[in-house]
Amino acid sequence: MLENFSFRTIVEYLPLFGQGLVTTVWLSALSFVGALVVGIVLCAMNLQRGWLFRAPAKAYIDAVRATPLLAQLYFLYFGLPRLGFVLPELVVGILALSLNSGAYIAEIIRAGILSIPRGQVEASVASGMTYVQRMRLVVLPQAFKVTIPPLLGQAIVLVKDSALLSLISVAELTRAGQLLASDRFMPAEGFVTIAAFYLLLYYCLKGLAVVSSRWLGSAGARA
Amino acid sequence: MIWQQFLSLAGSYPLALRGLGMTVVLSLISLVLGTLLGFGLGILRTGGNRLISSVIGAWVDLIRGTPFLVQIFLIFFILPEFGIELDAFTAGIIALTNLAACFICEIVAAGIRSVPTGQVEAALASGLSRWQRMRQVVLPQAMRIVLPPLVGQYVLLIKDSSVVSAIGLTDLTRVGWLVVQRVPNGLLVFFLVGVGYFIVCYPLIMLARRLERRMGAAHGEVQL
Numbered sequence: 001m002l003e004n005f006s007f008r009t010i011v012e013y014l015p016l017f018g019q020g021l022v023t024t025v026w027l028s029a030l031s032f033v034g035a036l037v038v039g040i041v042l043c044a045m046n047l048q049r050g051w052l053f054r055a056p057a058k059a060y061i062d063a064v065r066a067t068p069l070l071a072q073l074y075f076l077y078f079g080l081p082r083l084g085f086v087l088p089e090l091v092v093g094i095l096a097l098s099l100n101s102g103a104y105i106a107e108i109i110r111a112g113i114l115s116i117p118r119g120q121v122e123a124s125v126a127s128g129m130t131y132v133q134r135m136r137l138v139v140l141p142q143a144f145k146v147t148i149p150p151l152l153g154q155a156i157v158l159v160k161d162s163a164l165l166s167l168i169s170v171a172e173l174t175r176a177g178q179l180l181a182s183d184r185f186m187p188a189e190g191f192v193t194i195a196a197f198y199l200l201l202y203y204c205l206k207g208l209a210v211v212s213s214r215w216l217g218s219a220g221a222r223a
Numbered sequence: 224m225i226w227q228q229f230l231s232l233a234g235s236y237p238l239a240l241r242g243l244g245m246t247v248v249l250s251l252i253s254l255v256l257g258t259l260l261g262f263g264l265g266i267l268r269t270g271g272n273r274l275i276s277s278v279i280g281a282w283v284d285l286i287r288g289t290p291f292l293v294q295i296f297l298i299f300f301i302l303p304e305f306g307i308e309l310d311a312f313t314a315g316i317i318a319l320t321n322l323a324a325c326f327i328c329e330i331v332a333a334g335i336r337s338v339p340t341g342q343v344e345a346a347l348a349s350g351l352s353r354w355q356r357m358r359q360v361v362l363p364q365a366m367r368i369v370l371p372p373l374v375g376q377y378v379l380l381i382k383d384s385s386v387v388s389a390i391g392l393t394d395l396t397r398v399g400w401l402v403v404q405r406v407p408n409g410l411l412v413f414f415l416v417g418v419g420y421f422i423v424c425y426p427l428i429m430l431a432r433r434l435e436r437r438m439g440a441a442h443g444e445v446q447l
Contacts, residue, residue, distance in 0.1 A: 066378070066424040067417040068385035071396050075417065078409020163290030167389055174293060187300035195289045195297065202288030 010189050013180050020176030021197050027090065027172060028159045031097035035158065038102025043109040057106070064103035069161055072096055077168050093165035101158050108154060112147035113139060145216050152209040159201050173197055228408050232415070235402050242398030243419050249312075249394060250381045250423075253319035257380070258373075260320065261327025266357060268332045279328065286325040291386050294318050299390045315387035323380050330372045334365030367438045374431040378424050385420075395419050 010017075045057035064072070073096040080087060087095075116139050124134045166174035173194050180190035268279045286294065299314040309317070338361050346360040388397035399416035403409050 062425065062428070063417070063421065066428055067420045068382035068396065070385045070388070071399065071413055071416050071420060074396070074399060074403070075409065075413035078403045078407075079413060080409075082408060082410050160290040163292045164386070166292070174290065177293070177296070181296075181300065187296065188304060191293055191296045191300065195293050198290060198293065199285070199288045202284075206288075 006186060006189055009180070009184060009186055010193050013176070013190075013193075016176045016179065017173070017193060017197065020171065020173035020194070021201075023171060024159065024162055024173040024197075025201070027094055027165070027170075028097070028155075028162050031094050031101065031162070032155055032158055034094065034098030035101035035105050035154075038098055039105025039109055042102060042106035043113070046106060046110055047113065061103045061106055064100055069096070069100050070164055070167070072100055073164060073168065089165070089168045089170045093162070093168060093170045097158060097162060097165075100161070101154060104154055104157075105151065108147055108150045109143070111150075112143035115146050116142050148216060149209055149213050152205060152212065156202060156205045156209075159205065160198065163198070228406055228411060231406050232402065232411070235398075235405075238393075238398050238402070239395070239415070239419070242393055242395040243423075245392060245394040246381070246384055246396075246419075247423065249315055249319060249384045249387065249392070250377075253316055253323055253384070254377055254380055256316070256320040257323025258327055260324035262331050264324060264328035265331025265335065268328060269335045283325045283328055286322060291318070291322055291383050292389060294322065295387060295390055311387070311390045311392045314390060315384070315392050318387070319380060319384055322383060323376065326376050326379070327373065330369055330376065331365070334367075334369035335361055337368045338364045371431055371435040371438055374427055374434060378427045378431065381424055381427075382420065 042057045042061060045053040046061070048054055073093070076096050076099075077089070077092050080092060120138055120142075121134065124138045129137065162172060163174040165172055166178060169175065177190035177194035180193075181187040264279050264283075268276050270276070295314065295318045298318050299309065299311065302309055302314070342360055342364065343356060346356040351359065384394060385396040388394050388400065391397070393401070395416055399412050403412045406412060
């Protein structure tokens with residue numbers, strides 16, 4: 001049983017956990033920004049009429065969605081050096097997370113844009129708006145509202161996925177737990193603590209999702 | 224050069240097949256168990272008992288809020304401290320089943336909530352028992368909402384099963400990891416691993432899309 005659960009060791013290792021938490025937060029944030037860029041580019045390609053841009057974007061999205069992140073991570077981790085790119089584990093991790101989440105974000109944005117009724121686009125064409133005006137003034141402001149909640153959902157997934165980077169020995173939160181588990185042979189202390197930290201991040205993002213949906217909901221009511 | 228590596232990779236195809244088999248078996252067992260458990264939990268969650276409902280809700284939040292890797296470590300390393308000795312395979316099955324059950328519970332609960340209350344009231348007025356009401360009135364209508372995300376969840380489950388390689392189960396991802404130590408061509412090895420997963424997952428993704436379209440269309444039909 002866990003009668004010798006050592007809170008003292010947890011406190012002793014708290015600086016390590018703190019560092020891990022900070023690393024997890026900023027590397028997730030950076031990956032999320034990267035994923036947004038990848039997602040927007042993919043989505044733009046996917047919405048073109050010609051197959052020249054559409055086909056590669058579709059193939060990429062399907063390939064990412066049908067394979068596990070861990071395999072993609074190893075693909076980059078073991079594969080990039082082969083191509084002559086010897087990058088630090090952290091960079092490989094951020095790259096993998098961005099490329100992976102980007103595919104999902106592309107679909108989220110696409111769903112948002114396609115949710116705008118066709119009549120609105122036709123009306124703005126009839127009012128003589130250019131493509132950029134149409135996008136900026138009509139489509140994107142409305143699509144934005146629809147995409148924020150699923151984007152936050154994707155952010156939650158990304159934070160959880162970042163735990164896999166511990167397997168290529170990036171010093172993030174899960175790695176801190178593994179260190180405590182192996183140094184002191186205290187897996188319970190290590191993994192329960194990091195689970196608590198992840199829950200903290202989860203509830204923060206979930207709270208943000210609730211607040212934003214309320215805010216967007218009221219914005220919608222006003223419009 | 225590439226050809227030589229292909230040849231040396233060809234030697235490890237029995238290992239790859241075993242890995243693929245392990246991935247499929249792991250996913251299949253936890254898919255069946257997780258679906259049964261998930262439907263049970265989902266029905267209980269919407270069953271009207273506040274206490275049961277909030278306990279399930281809290282558990283689901285706990286599982287959705289933590290990385291699957293951490294859950295596997297917790298099950299594999301901590302259950303033995305309670306006197307439950309687990310091998311990696313059982314630990315993997317438990318972790319995957321639990322994960323699937325939690326997500327499916329929420330999907331089923333959402334489906335059940337989408338059935339208009341008038342339907343339940345009518346069933347009640349017709350004197351149907353609790354079980355009859357659920358089986359003959361509520362669930363058939365809820366399935367329309369439940370089915371597309373359920374299939375999507377199966378895809379996630381197969382992909383998540385790759386994480387159990389971290390506790391040493393020789394699934395497809397682990398096989399790739401083992402092979403790459405011997406044949407140092409990560410691009411080729413993990414491309415092939417990816418192909419393995421793609422073969423299993425892609426048909427399911429297509430199925431989910433088709434169901435989504437069909438169920439969406441069914442939703443637009445005239446409803447009595």
